[in-house]
Amino acid sequence: MSTNTLLQLSIATLTESTFPKRPKDAHKGNFGHVLVVGGNKGMCGAARLAAEAAARIGAGLISVATRTEHILAITAARPELMCHGIQTGADLTPLLARATVLLIGPGLGRDAWAQALYQHALASPLPKVVDADALNLLSVKPTRQNNWILTPHPGEAGRLLGCSLATIQADRVLAAKQLQECYQGVVVLKGAGSIVQSSCTSYLCAAGNPGMASGGMGDVLGGVIAGLLAQGFELEKAASLGTLLHALAGDKAATEGGERGLLAMDLMPYLRKLVNLL
Numbered sequence: 001m002s003t004n005t006l007l008q009l010s011i012a013t014l015t016e017s018t019f020p021k022r023p024k025d026a027h028k029g030n031f032g033h034v035l036v037v038g039g040n041k042g043m044c045g046a047a048r049l050a051a052e053a054a055a056r057i058g059a060g061l062i063s064v065a066t067r068t069e070h071i072l073a074i075t076a077a078r079p080e081l082m083c084h085g086i087q088t089g090a091d092l093t094p095l096l097a098r099a100t101v102l103l104i105g106p107g108l109g110r111d112a113w114a115q116a117l118y119q120h121a122l123a124s125p126l127p128k129v130v131d132a133d134a135l136n137l138l139s140v141k142p143t144r145q146n147n148w149i150l151t152p153h154p155g156e157a158g159r160l161l162g163c164s165l166a167t168i169q170a171d172r173v174l175a176a177k178q179l180q181e182c183y184q185g186v187v188v189l190k191g192a193g194s195i196v197q198s199s200c201t202s203y204l205c206a207a208g209n210p211g212m213a214s215g216g217m218g219d220v221l222g223g224v225i226a227g228l229l230a231q232g233f234e235l236e237k238a239a240s241l242g243t244l245l246h247a248l249a250g251d252k253a254a255t256e257g258g259e260r261g262l263l264a265m266d267l268m269p270y271l272r273k274l275v276n277l278l
Contacts, residue, residue: 006173007221009196009205009244017241017278019231021138030229031060035099037092037121038106038132038221039066040114046132047217048074049264051081053223054103056244056271059230064236065095065117066107087113089120102126103226105134106219131222135160138183148185149239151222157189171200181275186239188225190218192244198236198277205240206245211259220264221246224271245274 022030024042034054039047044066044261051062051074054262061082064074075083084095094101108114110133120138120263128148130138135152152160154168158174161168161182168175168179168189176189176197189195192210196203225242233241254262 006191006202009203009207009240011229013240013244013245014274014278017237019275022207028060031058031196032100033061033098034059034101034103034104034226034227034230035063035064035065035126037065037086037102037104037117038108039064039069039070039107039225040107040111040132041069043107044070044073044180046216048077048081049219050103050106050131050223050226051217052078052265052268053220053228053271054227055080055223056268057224057231058209058243058275059101059227063095065092085119089116092120095269096124096126097122099126101129101226101230103129103131103222105129105131106125108133108137108161110136114190127235129226129229131223132219142182144182144184146184147235148183149188149225149235150185150261151166151184151190151218151225152179152188153218173197173204174249176202186235188221189242190221191223194247196236196240196243198239201236203240203243205243207244207248208250209254209259211254211262212247212250214262214264216264217246217250217267221269228231240277245271248274 036051063082065086071083131151135156157168176195179187180197187197192206228238232258249267252270253266
């Protein structure tokens with residue numbers, strides 16, 4: 001890329017991004033409040049995975065806006081999460097007022113319920129991580145914001161740019177740059193060798209393994225990045241550090257148990273260990 005420097009994310013990146021030591025009198029309000037919006041019918045697991053990842057990476061509070069029928073399942077599995085049944089976009093208003101970071105998309109779907117929540121969330125001035133079906137909705141009516149991180153896989157990237165999957169994969173660095181130019185903010189183009197693209201810099205993440213090609217991994221990544229934003233990292237640092245932490249957690253989980261059968265939930269204990277080593 002003629003105007004960009006391609007930097008490789010590595011352990012050195014982690015060393016440069018050490019979390020500040022938490023003061024003795026710290027409280028949960030010091031570390032941000034992530035609101036996860038998603039979990040349509042049959043997809044509550046995506047919202048739960050994203051929310052738990054944000055918690056495991058150190059965010060202070062996590063709320064989940066989801067279908068009412070999913071509250072019991074999410075709360076039973078992870079009672080630390082605050083779940084809210086949402087019927088309309090307007091129902092998000094009091095939740096957005098309390099949040100510091102918004103993650104929109106995990107398990108969101110594309111029906112009328114999803115579109116209403118998406119439109120209401122998009123109007124919020126909060127910093128955002130936009131993932132999954134929120135990206136598909138964005139591709140239908142493109143817009144630009146400076147305070148968001150987009151996390152498309154190659155198929156979603158193709159829809160956002162109006163091109164084929166093959167075109168995206170032929171030059172992933174160029175595709176990430178085009179996405180950032182079109183939509184602004186920071187872009188994480190997921191896949192083997194994820195690319196993190198800011199307005200001036202491209203980062204390559206060489207960590208990660210084929211075992212991570214399983215359902216829910218992208219939801220975990222979205223939660224990790226949102227959790228870092230909640231703790232005060234700016235967009236580019238949250239996206240690059242989050243991408244690397246996610247990949248390294250996947251590598252550690254695969255080293256211990258093997259790549260085949262690796263699940264998104266398997267990353268959680270390693271995410272916690274990694275952020276406590278920084």
